[in-house]
Amino acid sequence: MKVVVVGGGVIGLSVAWRLAPAHDVTLVDPAPARGASWVAGGMLAPVTEAWPGEEDLLDLGTESLDRWPAFAAELGLELYTKGTIAAAVDGADAGQLDVLAEFLAARGRAVDRLGGRELRRVEPAIGPGVRSGLLVPGDLALDNRELLRRLDFPGVVRASARAVRPGAVELDGSTLGCDVVVIAAGAWSGALHPALASAVRPVKGEILRLRRRPNALPPPVHTVRGLVESRPVYLVPRAGDELVVGATQYEAGFDDEVTVGGVRDLLMYAERVVPGIAEYGLTECAAGLRAGSRDNLPLVGWLEPGVLVATGHHRNGLLLAPITADAVRAIVAGDPSSIPAADPARLTRRTTSS
Incomplete structure (x- = not known):
């Protein structure tokens, strides 16, 4: 079949890459491999992202995590396998991690609870102000920009889609005909089809990239997710003594400008967890x-x-890329969706019930 995938972030690229061996695939995006996928932290961490009430998301993320080693091997992509440390600075933060640990235990996913000294033996980069934490050895991480490079797709139309209807994608001044359209335009998807108008919204996030300077302390070898007075921050190691620090979260419409306050807060919270970054370059x-x-x-x-x-x-585009791409391939082939919790028909059901 002729398939047009609208959107060139990690989801659209993964879908196009997975469909390409069996179908005639065209990708539509004015600037593929950029956007939220380009500035992501690179964590594949369903366990430390989990929270009571999001059981379906935890199960979906865990299933996708299980697919990542094979997916990465197909792409020739290296995964970081040291795992995640969730660190709490004060008593209230420790209480939140206790809630997370108990929730995970009830779901059959036990994690190791460690005191501050034990954490520092595992990860010396963690500062003395960290009170306690969790060690999650099963989480993975990757270099998101290297992933996007390896998903590079040759059949790209560099244009903005204006609307989607069965059999066609409307561009500026032209139309692409097809058998199937896949809307994978991220935060911009809501403008492409009436069913998505109120179903998808932009959620702004800011990240920083740091590099160790001469004589500075080494960066952590684990992904570190900190809670600092209930404010989340993460630090993800990269090759070459680099760190990605993130991420703020705002409901700010389509504003994608970095703010002074966002940079200040990320640095302040990250330094509370890993003090050595004060000597790093921004x-x-x-x-x-x-x-x-x-x-x-x-x-x-x-x-x-x-x-x-x-x-x-939302926060899980990288994590859920393999399971999403596999599901779309199956659906296009005529098989039922393998991830019923993600079925968009739930939007209609909830609207009707309300």
């Missing part, structure tokens, strides 16, 4: 727009005959 500040959904679950499935959607992944 090499990049960037912002992206995540695609948020009403319930934090993605939307993957048919909107109507000929129109599929794969969007609404």
Whole structure:
């Protein structure tokens, strides 16, 4: 079949890459491999992202995490396998991690609870102000920009889609005909089809990139997710003594400009957890727009005959790329969706019930 994938972030690229061996695939995006996927932290961490009430998201993320080693091997991509440390600075932060640990234990996913001294033996970069934490050895991480480079797709139309309907994608001044359209335009998906108008919204996030300078302390070898007076911050190691620090979260529409306050807060919270970064160089500040959904679950499935959607992944676009791409391939081939929790039909059901 002729398939047009609208959107060139990690979800659209993964879907196009997975469909290409069996179909005639065209990708539409004015600037592929950029946006939120380009400024992501690179964590594949369903366990430390989990929270009571989001059981479906935890199960979906865990299943996708299990697919990542094979997915990465197909792409020739290296995964970081040291795991995650969740660190709490004060008593209230420790209480939140206790809630997380108990929730995970009830779901059969035990994690190791460690005191501050034990954490520093595992990860010497963690500062003396950290009170306690969790060690999660099963989490993974990757270099998101290297992933995007390896998903590079040759059949790209560098244009903005204006609307989608069965059999066609409307561009500026032209139309692309097709058998199937896949809407994977992230935060911009809501403007492309009426069913998505109120289902997907932009959620702004800012990240920083740091590099160790001569004589500075080494960066952590684990991904470190900190809670500092209930404010989340993460530090993800990269090759070459680099760190990605993130991420703020704002409901700010389509504003993608980095703010002074966002940079200040990220540095302040990150330094409370890993004090050695005070001697690092600040090499990049960037912002992206995540695609948020009403319930934090993605939307993957048919909107109507000929129109599929794969969007609404919020903080978990990288994590959920393999399972989303596999699901879209199966749906295009005529199989039922393998991830019913992400079925966009739930939007209609909830609207009707309300």
